[in-house]
Amino acid sequence: MTAIDTYFATRATVRAYTDKEIDRNLLINLIELASHAPTTGNMQLYSVIVSSTRQEREAISPAHFNQPQVTSGAGVVLTFCVDINRFCKWCSINDAEAGFDNMQALMYGVLDCSMFAQQFNTLAEMHGLGCCYLGTTLFNAPLISEVLCLPDRVIPLITLTVGYPAASTVISDRLPVKGIIHDGLYHDYSGDDIRELYAEKEALPENIGFVRENGKNTLAQVYAEVRYPRGMNEEFSAVLNNYLDKVLFKADPIKRDE
Template sequence: MDTLNYFSTRRTIRRYEPSRTVSIELIDKMLEDAARAANTGNMQTYSVIVSTDPEEIARLSPAHFNQPAITGAKAVLTFCIDFNRFNHWCRINSTEPGLNNLQGFTWGVIDTSIFAQQFVTIAEMNGLGTCYLGTTTYNAGQIAETLGLPSDVVPVITVTVGYPAESPELQERLPIGAIVHHSRYVNPSDDELREVYSEKENLESSKQFVKENNKENLAQVFAEVRYPRAANEQFSRVYKEYLKNQGIAL
């Protein structure tokens, strides 16, 4: 592992060596190190469910639309907001917790995300490949049922893990000037925005996306095909209803 250039050359890995397993001992040690990450009030309102058995992973796969990254994974880690443990601790000590609201939920999402990212960095520095699955909040209820999550435990992030069986090209990123603002936010002009997105739009893969989806430009592919409003609102309703059933008032 080239640690000096790790961040500038980091790749998401979706295909894993089928014959190489990832030991529970290694995963536990990496999670122990990852748990040193910063978190709100040192409450650690998160938990992670580690799935390594192929049958367990197979049961989780439909909730993630059977993506190759999960069907071929050697370990699947579901990172969750966990108010259950903290709430129970408070109540056996004669006090009533107050985290089941927007503020507490926001803390939980942030802290769970930091924990997950610290694990991903540690795993990749140990020669493993990882992939975040953005489908976790789509089917949170189904995932919770599969994993036997109690009330007040909410899945927010899934990471698949294995030894890499691919070395994909580096994905493009926006120029750093597009995302860094000094002193105050600077709203870009139309021409500046076109320049910012020009590299992404001119990639052959992007042009292919536009052509395949019969659209005029890449923005339309993102807004109308990949992440359309109707689908976003539908999954928002499903997730919000699940959170409501968990007693979290947003």
């Protein structure tokens, strides 16, 4: 196994950071390198908001349910946004009509932004930094948008906390690779397939404890009924749909004389 193989096999999420500052030039260089990730039509439909001061990180923290890694140590918070605004303004001043107020354009931006963020994550970790993806960005997109003063057509998608690791980390479990590869055509899973693929995950002591602590009978029940229940999914879906209507699908058109 090569050094690169080892890195990917052993990488882990870092949720606590030291007080060592991230050099500004290093951060800018990593962002620039990450911008060479693949992008739809070379449009680069993304931007990143850097929250580096304690005040800036504390301002964004409630939108992420005050998770401690947001304000931990001297880390920074990076909010990766789908940015259709910049592209549409470029079109506007060049007498071009951009038809980007639709789901397809949003997906362009989601793809671009995701690849950009993940390339940054990999580069940062290869330079000795630790990262944590926050799963709360799309839950509270309207609040994040307000805190960061995002205009129409700029949508927060991914948040990474970044800093120098304060402690050792635990590698998360993963499904066997045979469970995610489909040769030629999609092979649907039988009940026996599912039981085999998830057996190791379900047998981990921490997951057995997770089931017990939540008063459930199976790990699947914890995920589907406690962590990501239908009611919560539907509530946040409605919030997100309303927000997207307002800032993208039904946003005021950009005037050509701007």
